[in-house]
Amino acid sequence: MQPSRVSLALISILGLSVTGAHAAEVESTATENQENIYEVLQIIGSKEDARQLAGSSAVIDNEQLTIEANTDINQLLKTVPGVYIREEDGQGLRPNIGIRAAAGGRSSKVTLMEDGVMIAPAPYIDPAAYYFPEAYRMHTIEVLKGAPLLRYGPQTTGGVINMITTPIPLENSGKIVAKMGEFNTQDIHAYYGGRSGDFGFLIDTVQRSSAGFKDIDRSSRDAGFDIEDYLLKFSWTGERQSLLAKVQYSEQVSNETYAGLTDADFAENPNRRYGLSEIDQMTNQHNGYSLTYTLDVTDNSRLSAIAYRNEYKRDWFKTSTNSFINAANAGDAEAQAILDGTMDAQDLRYTHGNRAYESYGVELNMTTMLANHTLNVGVRDHNDTLDRYQPIEVYDQINGSLVFDSVIAPTGGDNRLEGGDARTFWINDAWQASADLLVNLALRYENVETFREQFSVPDRSVPGSYRSNTTKEWLPGVSFTYDLDDAWQVLAGVHRGFSPIGGGASETDEPETSTNYEAGVRYTNGWFVEALAFRSDFNNQAEVCSLASPCSNGATSGTYVTGEAVVQGLEFQLGHELRAGEFNLPVHFNYTFSDAEISVDNPITGVAKGDRLADIPEHTMSMRLGLEHDSGWNNYVVAKYMDETCVRVGCNQNESPFSYTESVFVVDLISRYPLSQQATVFLKVDNLFDQQRIVSRTPHGARPNKPQTVSVGLEYSF
Template sequence: MKTRHHRFRLTPLAIALSTSLLATAQAAEPDAIADSRLAVEEVFIFANADDVRSLPGSAALVSEEQFQIEFANDINQLLKTVPGTYIREEDGYGLRPNIGIRGATSERSSKITLMEDGVMIAPAPYSNPAAYYFPTAMRMHSVEVLKGAPLLRYGPQTTGGVVNLVSTPIPETLSGSLDLRAGQNGEQDLLANVGGQYGQFGFLVETAQRRSDGFKEIDRGSDSGYDIEDYVVKLAWTGDRQSLLFKAQYSDEISDETYLGLTDIDFSANEDRRYGLSSIDQMNNYHAGFSLRYALELSDTLNLSVLAYQNNFSRDWFKLSGGNSFVNAANAGDATAQAILDGEADAFGLRYKHNNRDYESRGVEINLDQTIGDHSLSYGARIHEDEMDRFQPIDIYDQINGELINTGRVEPTGGDNRLEDAEALSAWITDSWQLTNALNLNFALRYEDVDSSRRQFSDPERETDPSRRSNNSSEWLPGASFTYQLNDQWQALAGVHRGFSPLGGGAQDFEEPETSVNWEAGVRYTGSWYLEAIAFYSDFDNKTENCSNANPCSNGATSGAFTTGQAVIQGLELQASTVLSFGDMNAPIDLAYTYTDAAISRDNEEEGFDDGDTLAAVPENTLSLRVGLETAMNWDSYAVIKYIDETCVTIGCNTDSNPFNRTENLLVTDLISRYAINDDAVVFVKFENVFDERSIVSRQPEGARPNKPRTASVGLQYQF
């Protein structure tokens, strides 16, 4: 049963830490800070926007400036401004995002490679990649998104793209920052850090604290919010031609989240309602991560880096199981099911599962970067292993007169009591060849060898022999791309690469991983405007869906993988940006648009799919527009407009008129106004979803779910 927990209201721990960080920086004498000789290497795919605009593949950078301007705390809202990304919201806060990129659909972000500072960050990237853990977005320095053939340097997911979250770098001199925000529904955010470099040594200490009462109203229940605490420590040393960087991170989350959504009639009446059946649902999780990176300059043309990492994640999402049966029945007109949801009818034998899982992942990666004439080469290999321990007891409740009464427990067996693991060997070589002043050729070859297994137990004590399954897959993944400088302003680019998505720990020996051939081609223009147009085409031999309770597959399965057959995902990405000047005022403009056609490309009689059936979770059109007005009076204002089309919940919603098989489109506008008190302090006011546009943004896991309502907040950003 859900236990009530202490709500973060600038807790003594947070206040003490932020105060001590501020005092540490202010107490330091300027001459105590030695001249920095450090070049501590943070993990960037690309260093700045100029690098993004010259890559032999499509990419995007969500910059530190965008984080600062928007006081970003929801990764979904940030990535909606990146072309080629597909976001399916779930809880309104981005706690467990569903991110897709091009050919990689969005089921719990399991089809893309997620990294923090170059380290794979999914709970178990090979055996269980579904992102039930996601780093706290507000403590990030920037976000890098890489698509096209160059992504073969990273993996294991190599179809759609890579998302690398770059954490706060160690500053060159002793300094820090303190960011505060307070808003409606009890929202409070705090970010505080301090760091610096002394001679050969550097450090950073940082905390992010978030809390909210939530915007949903639970029948006969309490809050629907969350508490999050996140801590990071970095220690660095740099000697002669070498450096060492250690990072430790710990976070803890308690969120009153559920899988249970609403019927369409109830959504129309009050989209922020939550049924009392979900009043005891709660997620508890913690994450601890450690990494050690060693870099050595072997010569002027040869650099070595070695990375060792360990991530541990544990979670227990206690929630109603099978609530979808009541929602579906009520949507079909069943009065009894509706009465049970309303708490007006008794229900017996309700199953509330402790979705309790422990994850571990660890590995060692080595990489050599070498320059030979006009060639910039990178060779590398990684040994990785991860595992998931699922032990999920079920508590039985009866609903009597609208109250939930515990009547027993079922100990876990079968699918609720299993171990899954994977071992993987990866190797890669890339070559950037500046063939002429105008032509740059890039070649990449990646190898993935994955062994996965599952042991499933029929008794809670795990004393009997388990049932077993296993899978091995090995793939060579080649890719090539180029850029050609047509003149000082125009550049052409194109590329092709083979994509791969491992099946996970539940795969059987006869199942094949998802593979694809992915093409892109486009042009870039750099002048008073930056313009980019890139077409993409992904051809799948065997498109798959990763099945879970959060993202049931098109066949209704909630575990394993579901192969939907041959498919094509193709589209066009457009970007435009400039800064217009009006006297002493500037108006930055950034536009991103994506058109996508995602469909089955060959009849699949076995599964009942036809050529032309639309794939699930891929919107046809997405658009974002960021516009600002920056003045000489230190008062700047910005609008961020984001649009996303309706999407299919299951494959083929384009061939039927069933409204329950699709979501709704959504247009949201955020407004931010900032005033700089001085060079170090900025105050701001922010209105999210200022016009209070509400839509059914998801029907998974169990019913209609809304986006976040209009929310006002105020805050302070202070640097010292």
């Protein structure tokens, strides 16, 4: 790596490339910045940058997003090594994403960002991602692992996912992508923007609707959704400074449920839904605001300041069928009859999962180049609040229909306030020690104060029970790359991992911490090959418990600390483009092996050495193949495999089939044909061979991936 690449860090967008891992910024980004386009908040850059960082990473670039026309973030991230997906609804509405040692329950153990700003509803006190940005409106998706992720947080064990929205165009222009498919599915992404002098703007929207692929017993109601998403950007650029304002609003109504199926019913029809779940529905609304200011203090220093606020409220009205499904799986005929609607049942409880979140903060960051060092120093003050008020409606099932009975006002765990204040500091040094050796030193400090007040009366007229927690953690890390020659590079790193303990923690509770290692080699010479080994040693591995993702001990709130554990494995990726006459054949292959086990007996929780951890598959794989013709008629195949996973810790010690999900192999086909320079039509077949498996057993029973789905679309630029 040449020293000249380090200097590019000084013109990285908004100065957010903060370690030596980020020193190699894309040439195109540098050119745009020289034109005073200070907008897109990247943490990596391009695919080429990802292949030079002193930490493993990946970029799903705009080309891949355009080709696959995917609305499901799960399917996109399955093409990234080291990423684990536990599907839930088959449509990607509420993803469960894990990275390496960070298991995937509600994506609560990874740091989620949009344009460099944390996007989970409450990243510190309740990071479960019941809100997730629309993948269909993203321009690029970045995944950062290893020691460089210490710049970002608060989750620093597994990885960071940064989703980059549509940038303001250089010239007045726009684009519409419209797709229609089976199950009455309609997806539209449209934007228009441009610049006039020092000012720029962008108007961006996504409109999606579907009837869903499941059929509800004895009901005319569909199992689909309606989504509206709007994004506005306004920018101003001066000689040495810039300002960017961003406003986002979205709302969703989805007839989704926590109810899965018994294994016997799944085998007969995986796309069935029990009539008990007929009235289940999620409604939510998200508002996001950010204001970013940058100032080139000197030719070698840049200051950036970001103020942000996210507001999210939702009500997931749903029933729990877990006890009936478990009993029916065990052979209880009455439980099965209640699920089938042939037996009456009383006191069926439907909870309003009614919660309101606010997260807001201010971040300051200074990037300075001194000799062979690129220093990055920053601070962030962040606040989370959560108001949970969840009344319960009681119904009876009579002759297969639901009949309203009464309302139970919320108390206890259904009626509580939570809050948190986090102050964070970081310093990173990218030191170009020689022409071939790049060393990255990182130090992060987290000071987190949380509280929970839980009320015993619905109107909160009596002070509730109170608990609080204070956590202070220093998180060091170091990584390096060394160029053996023009083609071969070695890299390695070690860093301390941290996961906040959440708003329900008491003063004696301790956060999850780990020591994380990675080492490997890269080859870049026409072919790109990368092989990495990783290992995470946990002092106190913990699961985050929720109704959507119960812990291994059955808890649906708080955390379940299993103790010392080790997650280790291998990641391999290969990329190449072959040329044959009029054809271009791009090939990309990824494979991940993971071994995740308890490493020491824990007599308190009852887990034992050798127990497999939950939600981490042993084998995952993806392959993307293209057949591109000079005429522009291009065809692609995307194949994805994920091994079976444990539903709870120690499933390898349990012969029950209900302790595992099933392995699944899915192939997607895409064909694109240009009608003109502005217009392209495309055909997509998701799950070409219609392979449906039990990809999840939480929440509440066996759940399938999406069946074969055919769609057609038009992409038009103007």
